[in-house]
Amino acid sequence: MKKPLDVNRRNFLGGALAATAAGVLFEGVVSHAEEKTAGAEASSRVADKGDKTMKIGFHTDAFNSSYKSFEACLQWAQKNGVHHIECGLIDGVSWIHGLGYQPHVALYEDPVLLRRKMEGYGVSFSQVDAAFPLSGKDGPLRGVPYVMKSIAWANLAGSPNVDTTDGLHKPEGLSDAEALEMMKREYGQIIEVADAHKIIVNIEPHGYFTTKPEMMEKMLAFCDSPYLRMNMDTGNTFIAGQDPVAFLKRFIKKVSHVHVKDVSESLAAATRGNQTGIAVSQCALGEGVNADNIKKCLALLRDSGYAGVLSMECEGQGGPMIEKSLVWLRATLKELGIAEG
Numbered sequence: 199m200k201k202p203l204d205v206n207r208r209n210f211l212g213g214a215l216a217a218t219a220a221g222v223l224f225e226g227v228v229s230h231a232e233e234k235t236a237g238a239e240a241s242s243r244v245a246d247k248g249d250k251t252m253k254i255g256f257h258t259d260a261f262n263s264s265y266k267s268f269e270a271c272l273q274w275a276q277k278n279g280v281h282h283i284e285c286g287l288i289d290g291v292s293w294i295h296g297l298g299y300q301p302h303v304a305l306y307e308d309p310v311l312l313r314r315k316m317e318g319y320g321v322s323f324s325q326v327d328a329a330f331p332l333s334g335k336d337g338p339l340r341g342v343p344y345v346m347k348s349i350a351w352a353n354l355a356g357s358p359n360v361d362t363t364d365g366l367h368k369p370e371g372l373s374d375a376e377a378l379e380m381m382k383r384e385y386g387q388i389i390e391v392a393d394a395h396k397i398i399v400n401i402e403p404h405g406y407f408t409t410k411p412e413m414m415e416k417m418l419a420f421c422d423s424p425y426l427r428m429n430m431d432t433g434n435t436f437i438a439g440q441d442p443v444a445f446l447k448r449f450i451k452k453v454s455h456v457h458v459k460d461v462s463e464s465l466a467a468a469t470r471g472n473q474t475g476i477a478v479s480q481c482a483l484g485e486g487v488n489a490d491n492i493k494k495c496l497a498l499l500r501d502s503g504y505a506g507v508l509s510m511e512c513e514g515q516g517g518p519m520i521e522k523s524l525v526w527l528r529a530t531l532k533e534l535g536i537a538e539g
Contacts, residue, residue, distance in 0.1 A: 250500055251539035254527060255282030255324040255507045257457070258301035259478050260514030265299040272319040274517060278524060282324040282507045283316075284361075287351070289344050302327075305347060309355035316356075323357035324507035325400065325429070325455050331365030332384050333377050333407055342384050345399070346391045353395040359455050360397055361429050362388070364405035366474050377407070378416060385420040392425040398454050400429035403445065404475035409438035411448055418452055428452040432492050433459025433479055433511065439471035442491045443498065450502050456495075458527065459511040460486035479512045482519045484526035493530060500536050 258271045266274075268285060275283055286302035294300045303312065303326070316322060328348035330341040345362055352360050369377045385399075392399045407413040418428060430453045435442040446453070461470075462481040466488075469476075479486060496508075510527060514520040531538055 250503075250535065251505055251537045252496075252499070252531065253282050253324070253505075253507045253539040254280055254510070254524065254531075255284055256280060256510040256520060256524075257327070257478075258283065258285040260510070260512055260520045261301040261516065262478075264514060264516035265294075266301050266516065267298040268301050268303055269315075271301050272316060272321055274520075275321045276319045278521065280524065281321055282509070283321050284323065284325045284327060284507075284509045286327040286329075287344075287348050289347065305351050309351050313354070313356045323352070323355055324509055325359035325361050326352050326355070326357045327361045329361050329363040329402060329404065331405060332362060332381050333364035333372075333405065334369045335371070337365075337380065337384055342387055345388050349388070349391050349395050349397045349399070352397050358398060359400050359429070360392070361400050361402050361455070363402045363475075364407045366405050368406050374407075374413075378413070381407075381417065382420045385417070385426065389421045389423050389426050393423060396425070398425050398427050400427050400455055402429040402457070403431050403434050403438070403440075406474055409434060409440060409474045411440070411445060414449065418449070427454040429455045429457060430495070431457040431459060431475070431511075432488060432495055433457065433461050434475040436461055436488045436491060437466070437470055437476050438474045442488070443494045446495050446498055450498060450504075453499070453504065453506075455506055456499065456504075456508050457511045458483060458492060458508050459488070460484065460492065460523075461488040462486045482512055482526065483510060483523035484530070485522070493534070496530065496534055496536065500534060505539070 258268060261271055271283060275281070288295055288302055288304040292300065295302060295304060326348060328345045330344050331337065332341045345360065348360050364381065388399055401408060401414070401417055403409045403414060407417065418426065420426065428449050430446050432442045435445045459479050460481055460483045461479055463486065465480055483492065508527065510520060510523050512519055512523050528538060
């Protein structure tokens, strides 16, 4: 025979307090979600009104050759008043990263704790780089899981964008049509996850397909989703033999993040039209043959109401070259009547 339910004053009060606490917690979660949604909508409205403010950031690739850690990059950002950062994501363990000689972040690092550390430096992610080439034979096997994992990680780390791209060369054993069809299926899987996490997946012009405007147009139409957009790169489009200004003009409504990259005269003379992308420029912004194109692109972005991040990509030399780039970019924004956000 079952015992009667023991409801005494202590049990009743304990249950009531637990229910109240749960209600407060749930209400707090809902309020946070509503606040996040309202903030996103407000940002969208500002951009629609043609906000002239742009934010400056940088890719930690600048510190590859000086073997700096990600935290050293955060220190550099804080010292120079730069509040946005972009880095590569490592899916696994790397000895050089583990020893503190690589300025990127591993996916095994807790994204919330990292976000809190970054907040202490006054820095947040503008984008995380998961640009494993999706056009090659390893794209479905290696690239897609890597990008999908990066999207979920980015959501917790506070990064609004994840960067992706194709391979530098024509994929072996596939026609262009076959490779495009394969990538369409890949991006279909990726965007399903991006939509769930409300993270933008950018396609960067960096490879055989993406630096050709007609191919980029097809790729940006792979999915009818606001979460599939483009990361403009002034340096890659130039080195691939394209006109960066015309490239940007064609896709400006799709741009949600920008890599600002100059190209040295010697590099342009040696490789322009023969390569589809460069990791970082070997000259500071404003000191190369692409400087005028960058200014024109910035003016286009201003006139379109772009209010996102301009992520500097150049060889840092441990600091000096990227510091020159920062001075030039700030002066150029001022010259063009663009406020730094």
